[in-house]
Amino acid sequence: MQQTLNTTLLIIGGGPGGYVAAIRAGQLGISTILVEGQALGGTCLNIGCIPSKALIHVAEQFQQTRHHSQGSALGINVAAPTLDIGKSVEWKDGIVDRLTTGVAALLKKHKVQVIHGWARVVDGKTVDIEGADTRIQCEHLLLATGSKSVNLPMLPLGGPIISSTEALAPKALPKRLIVVGGGYIGLELGIAYRKLGAEVSVVEAQERILPAYDSELTQPVLESVKQLGIKLYLKHSVEGFDAGTHTLQVRDPNGDSLNLETDQVLVAVGRKPNTQGWNLEALNLDMNGSALRIDQRCQTSMRNVWAIGDLAGEPMLAHRAMAQGEMVAELIAGQHREFNPTAIAAVCFTDPELVVVGKTPDEAKAAGLDCIVSSFPFAANGRAMTLESKSGFVRVVARRDNHLIVGWQAVGVGVSELSTAFGQSLEMGARLEDIAGTIHAHPTLGEAVQEAALRALGHALHL
Secondary structure, three states: OOEEEEEEEEEEOOOHHHHHHHHHHHHOOOOEEEEEOOOOOHHHHHHOHHHHHHHHHHHHHHHHHHHHHOOOOOOOOOOOOOOOHHHHHHHHHHHHHHHHHHHHHHHHHOOOEEEEOEEEEEEOOEEEEEOOOEEEEEEEEEEOOOEEEOOEOOEOOEOOEEOHHHHOOOOOOOOEEEEEOOOHHHHHHHHHHHHOOOEEEEEEOOOOOOOOOOHHHHHHHHHHHHHHOOEEEEOOEEEEEEOOOOEEEEEOOOOOEEEEEOOEEEEOOOEEEOOOOOOHHHHOOOEEOOEEOOOOOOEOOOOOEEEOHHHHOOOOOHHHHHHHHHHHHHHHOOOOOOOOOOOOOEEEOOOOEEEEEEOOHHHHHHOOOOEEEEEEEHHHOHHHHHOOOOOOEEEEEEEOOOOEEEEEEEEEOOHHHHHHHHHHHHHOOOEHHHHHOOOOOOOOOOHHHHHHHHHHOOOOOOO
């Protein structure tokens, strides 16, 4: 017999957006049920952000050790290393397990009821849980179902054709890997696999890698990719895969066909909102392309039905989903909030790393702003030299009339950690003088942030 549960807030999806919303709702004393069909933590914790960074770290450590086995400039010499990929995956899984267990403990601590099962929407106040013989009635419904990998019809997943999910849990490493898609997911994983010893090629339909970023910013990544020996097939389109000969058929810019031999093909052409399979259509909500349309409070076109994260479209970032989830819980608790961040940092964990916060020079120009654009190279930064990483730079974009900073970008080793400083300066309305006048610790990569601001004002000290 079907049981019926009643709650104030029902959340579908236990990824970063959903679980943060649930924790915050619990803190605020809102009766909350969270439904998740797979593991808590969603794509991010289980098959995305966290495991990919773990694999990238393994790859970096292996490459460094191999570098030292060939006699390094640092005077460190070791025997040639070997890799036990099974052990590496086990270590990565341990991190994932600790984090997902932590999420479960936090939800329990804040009295959130977690139901493991697949939700099926009946209406805006009613959801059935398949397999659990349970119906849930709620006052507020929060949709946080995330996104999934885009598949290519000519490359159906299975066997040698894999998605990022399989790439993050290899049983063995392929000798040859072709990555289809030169965006951040494809390049992060392609670089990691190359460092782990695979021969890697990247096929990208656009004329350059990381086409979402400007060419000046991606140039150091391009140089690194070439130095690593990754083959690039730019402006090439994929036509299909021949399992018999293990070849990927691609078409070059002249329209000629090429057959590329490989052991595995990683399809990494992007992600799309996860709108299928849970009867979302029953709500007949307004759409914005393939995503749900939401307002500045994350409300959909139906009263008391909310949507956050990747389901609501770009930018598909875990930290955006978390911020939205926290806000929705506070709105349900009666607080006054709006989701209007000045900027949301986008970070690409390639080698070197990329960070974009706020407007790029081109975006500032398109918005009709007259801006000063100034860069400071890591080649002139002492800390970068001691890290053997002199490529890259920090770039600031500020209005010429009042020096208000409208954007930061950086490329270099470890620059993901500068994203916090960039985001704070934009949220707090900092001007060039504020950053230039803040004493930055020496020797740090962060000095390049101050120097970029000083250079924009016409008096860089170390250039």
